[in-house]
Amino acid sequence: MSRQRKRIHLAAHFPGVNNTTVWADPRSKSQIDFSSFEHLARTAERGLFDFFFLAEGLRLREHNGRIHDLDVVGRPESMTVLNALAAVTERLGLAATVNTTFNEPYELARRFASLDHLSGGRAAWNVVTSSDAFTGENFRRGGFLDRADRYTRAAEFVAVARGLWDSQGTKGTPDGTPDGLRGGTPGGTPRPFAHTGRHFTLEGEFGLPRSPQGHPVVIQAGDSDEGREFAASTADVIFTRHGSLEAGRAFYADVKRRLARYGRAPEELKIMPGVTLVLGDTAAEAREKAVEIRRQQVSPQTALLTLEQIWGVDLSGYDPDGPLPDIDPDPDAQLAQGRVRHGDPLAVAAKWRALSEEKGLSIRQTVIEATGRQSFIGTPEAVAAEMAEYVAADAADGFILVPHLTPGGLDDFVDRVVPLLQERGAFRTAYTGPTLRDHLGLPYPGERRERD
Amino acid sequence: MAVPTGTLHLAAAIDGDGQYQAPYYVDLARLAERGTLDFVTLDDTFGPPGPGRGRLDALAVLSRVAPATGRIGLVPTVTTTHTEPFHVSSAVATLDWVSRGRAGWRVEVSSTEAEARLVGRRPAAPAGELWAEAGEVADVAARLWDSWEDDAEIRDTATGRFIDRDKLHYVDFESPRFTVRGPAIVPRPPQGHPVVAVAATDPVTWETAARHADVVYVHATSPEEAGRLRDQLRSRAVGYGREAGALTVLAAVAVDLADGEGAAGRSPADAPLVRPPATAGGPPLYRGGPVDLAELITGWHTADAVDGFHITPVAPRHDLERFVNGSVALLQHRGLFRTFYPGATLRDHLGLSRPANRYALEREAAR
Ligand SMILES: Cc1cc2nc3c(=O)[nH]c(=O)nc-3n(C[C@H](O)[C@H](O)[C@H](O)COP(=O)(O)O)c2cc1C
Numbered sequence: 001m002s003r004q005r006k007r008i009h010l011a012a013h014f015p016g017v018n019n020t021t022v023w024a025d026p027r028s029k030s031q032i033d034f035s036s037f038e039h040l041a042r043t044a045e046r047g048l049f050d051f052f053f054l055a056e057g058l059r060l061r062e063h064n065g066r067i068h069d070l071d072v073v074g075r076p077e078s079m080t081v082l083n084a085l086a087a088v089t090e091r092l093g094l095a096a097t098v099n100t101t102f103n104e105p106y107e108l109a110r111r112f113a114s115l116d117h118l119s120g121g122r123a124a125w126n127v128v129t130s131s132d133a134f135t136g137e138n139f140r141r142g143g144f145l146d147r148a149d150r151y152t153r154a155a156e157f158v159a160v161a162r163g164l165w166d167s168q169g170t171k172g173t174p175d176g177t178p179d180g181l182r183g184g185t186p187g188g189t190p191r192p193f194a195h196t197g198r199h200f201t202l203e204g205e206f207g208l209p210r211s212p213q214g215h216p217v218v219i220q221a222g223d224s225d226e227g228r229e230f231a232a233s234t235a236d237v238i239f240t241r242h243g244s245l246e247a248g249r250a251f252y253a254d255v256k257r258r259l260a261r262y263g264r265a266p267e268e269l270k271i272m273p274g275v276t277l278v279l280g281d282t283a284a285e286a287r288e289k290a291v292e293i294r295r296q297q298v299s300p301q302t303a304l305l306t307l308e309q310i311w312g313v314d315l316s317g318y319d320p321d322g323p324l325p326d327i328d329p330d331p332d333a334q335l336a337q338g339r340v341r342h343g344d345p346l347a348v349a350a351k352w353r354a355l356s357e358e359k360g361l362s363i364r365q366t367v368i369e370a371t372g373r374q375s376f377i378g379t380p381e382a383v384a385a386e387m388a389e390y391v392a393a394d395a396a397d398g399f400i401l402v403p404h405l406t407p408g409g410l411d412d413f414v415d416r417v418v419p420l421l422q423e424r425g426a427f428r429t430a431y432t433g434p435t436l437r438d439h440l441g442l443p444y445p446g447e448r449r450e451r452d
Numbered sequence: 453m454a455v456p457t458g459t460l461h462l463a464a465a466i467d468g469d470g471q472y473q474a475p476y477y478v479d480l481a482r483l484a485e486r487g488t489l490d491f492v493t494l495d496d497t498f499g500p501p502g503p504g505r506g507r508l509d510a511l512a513v514l515s516r517v518a519p520a521t522g523r524i525g526l527v528p529t530v531t532t533t534h535t536e537p538f539h540v541s542s543a544v545a546t547l548d549w550v551s552r553g554r555a556g557w558r559v560e561v562s563s564t565e566a567e568a569r570l571v572g573r574r575p576a577a578p579a580g581e582l583w584a585e586a587g588e589v590a591d592v593a594a595r596l597w598d599s600w601e602d603d604a605e606i607r608d609t610a611t612g613r614f615i616d617r618d619k620l621h622y623v624d625f626e627s628p629r630f631t632v633r634g635p636a637i638v639p640r641p642p643q644g645h646p647v648v649a650v651a652a653t654d655p656v657t658w659e660t661a662a663r664h665a666d667v668v669y670v671h672a673t674s675p676e677e678a679g680r681l682r683d684q685l686r687s688r689a690v691g692y693g694r695e696a697g698a699l700t701v702l703a704a705v706a707v708d709l710a711d712g713e714g715a716a717g718r719s720p721a722d723a724p725l726v727r728p729p730a731t732a733g734g735p736p737l738y739r740g741g742p743v744d745l746a747e748l749i750t751g752w753h754t755a756d757a758v759d760g761f762h763i764t765p766v767a768p769r770h771d772l773e774r775f776v777n778g779s780v781a782l783l784q785h786r787g788l789f790r791t792f793y794p795g796a797t798l799r800d801h802l803g804l805s806r807p808a809n810r811y812a813l814e815r816e817a818a819r
Contacts, residue, residue, distance in 0.1 A: 067617040074639040080546035083515035106570045114509040117472045118516045137633035138538045202572035207500035
């Protein structure tokens with residue numbers, strides 16, 4: 001078989017909170033004990049994955065003024081978990097989602113540089129901007145940022161962080177440090193740092209020498225035009241939801257096109273949709289399992305609550321197995337709080353209603369159909385072939401796998417699919433370098449600047 | 453020899469300005485664990501401690517150390533001035549999760565203009581103000597640690613409910629400095645409350661220490677002075693409705709262990725423990741051999757002046773090794789110090805009970 005032109009990048013999402021995690025499955029264990037994180041991370045490293053990914057939520061979701069109690073909730077703070085995982089893994093990248101609205105650049109730059117040092121160059125930061133006054137109630141600043149301002153703060157935040165990381169010298173000098181770290185500056189000559197901008201004014205000296213990757217890898221998750229532009233200008237990786245082949249190709253082409261504006265080459269930004277997967281010994285078995293998993297994820301109660309989140313009104317009188325309500329959503333309602341919103345409720349409701357009418361679906365069936373993300377469902381051979389096809393067709397550079405079970409959700413994939421991807425020449429058979437930048441084939445910041 | 457009244461507690465700093473590699477810290481923590489010390493500490497400051505002397509984030513380092521050790525307590529310094537109380541509470545609770553109940557937190561403030569400028573959020577403030585705020589941060593952290601009752605997670609398949617939301621609580625903390633709504637994102641940590649430490653080495657810290665700390669360090673050059681400080685702190689703690697024994701008082705000592713085993717015939721009272729010049733700050737310095745240090749510890753402990761010692765090795769690798777292999781071994785031989793960890797958590801080592809959940813107590817009381 002011919003060697004594939006593009007290699008697939010793979011990352012593992014820890015199935016923690018929300019309803020992708022099927023907690024009712026007897027194989028489902030703690031979402032908080034360190035042993036769960038250790039199991040999934042070791043599995044991902046055994047599978048030679050690029051990185052391990054943790055999401056963030058800073059306030060428990062509410063429904064109708066009460067804490068939402070149907071989904072898995074309760075998670076540890078990401079960077080602390082990732083530092084601990086650095087002790088039980090050797091090569092796996094370690095990515096934390098951290099919001100720019102409720103943090104300050106100096107502190108976060110220092111924490112990511114610490115993770116990069118302690119892990120030997122495996123740190124990544126998924127920069128997110130969502131969250132509102134509801135989440136802000138847990139923080140000193142409160143929820144003061146308009147939607148429009150979130151990305152301007154995020155962009156300034158990342159620029160300041162990079163300035164801090166660079167303030168100890170920008171040169172990537174392989175093996176230049178006394179401890180032989182790539183990217184270090186010999187002698188570590190600190191330079192004072194000063195920044196005055198719209199959101200931040202700070203000055204002083206960054207307390208750490210350059211970390212192994214120079215700049216920890218920056219990931220962006222967000223989909224608006226501003227989000228895509230922010231990613232094109234700043235990110236190394238995009239975590240997207242555009243999973244289907246056509247949607248993926250359109251997104252891929254759009255984002256890669258934007259890079260040129262910032263003097264960046266297409267391969268400097270990796271596009272990695274979040275996907276789920278279900279394996280079976282036969283195609284039919286996999287399909288059956290997939291249906292059962294979706295039914296567990298979307299119980300009758302979950303289906304109604306999901307619908308209420310869009311309609312913004314109490315729908316408890318409706319039958320989850322009956323048709324969608326014919327009343328209109330209230331676009332200004334605050335029934336559900338703390339969930340990341342995707343699009344305007346009226347438009348979403350219209351789309352769902354059309355879907356339901358076209359296929360004759362009940363409320364629960366509609367929710368199952370409309371909220372599913374891209375899934376690879378089939379035998380290991382079929383899944384390997386499909387993944388390789390997506391990447392070869394420029395619908396993605398790789399995938400962030402979102403298993404539905406904690407912590408064993410990737411065992412089968414690593415044991416059964418990874419070897420097949422390797423046989424096709426579509427996936428690495430060994431890590432080629434020590435750092436996450438090496439795994440992703442991303443330039444070191446110093447190297448890029450020197451080439452210019 | 454008189455029989456000391458309580459268990460002797462020993463802790464050591466594993467500071468390493470200019471050390472950026474994990475194995476350095478792992479090796480020191482393992483060495484301390486071999487000596488069955490109660491806990492190790494790692495200092496931190498928001499800004500660089502000096503030209504060319506950077507520090508990693510202390511909580512990050514001890515998280516990295518956690519899976520590489522088994523029993524020893526892990527107490528990073530975390531500052532409260534330029535940080536978010538909600539994040540601090542989550543990070544410390546998470547250290548407790550990843551270490552399976554071995555986390556502590558030394559509360560510290562950032563008082564310099566240089567640190568304030570690194571953040572740019574607000575100017576430097578007087579120490580009294582910052583310590584009052586630190587106390588509030590400790591308070592809200594404890595409330596957040598209680599905001600999930602221990603049995604809040606029910607996984608009830610019959611009703612489809614993952615949690616019993618009546619066992620999750622809004623903390624609704626309000627002070628002029630900040631507000632926090634709650635509940636925590638992190639479920640109640642294994643120890644209930646990770647151990648809170650305060651260096652009560654300046655009177656400006658005393659209220660916060662007496663009110664919120666489980667462990668305090670004091671600076672004293674004689675057992676009499678140490679005993680007086682302990683009495684003062686304990687009576688303040690009692691004033692806040694706490695039990696005197698809730699406060700574990702450790703004498704902080706910097707140790708420079710010379711190569712000899714200690715001058716023969718010198719009594720513990722003569723052991724050289726000198727206060728540093730006021731400008732330098734820091735704990736009193738012990739300079740001598742490990743045997744004499746064991747004598748000094750025995751003497752103070754037997755006099756019931758302190759509950760134990762927090763050692764800062766001047767040359768970390770060398771002095772900690774001599775402390776563990778020399779002083780600790782001798783204290784163990786004399787039956788003054790444990791030879792194994794009878795419990796699993798830092799609270800176990802310190803003889804502190806696991807705090808009851810305040811909301812569960814309220815619920816019981818309301819019944
Ligand atoms: C795949 C994906 C994953 C995300 N994960 C998180 C997360 O873990 N925490 C969070 O607060 N927001 C998350 N977000 C939301 C982002 O923060 C983003 O800011 C939000 O979608 C609004 O930006 P947009 O308008 O560009 O989409 C995620 C978004 C996407 C698309």
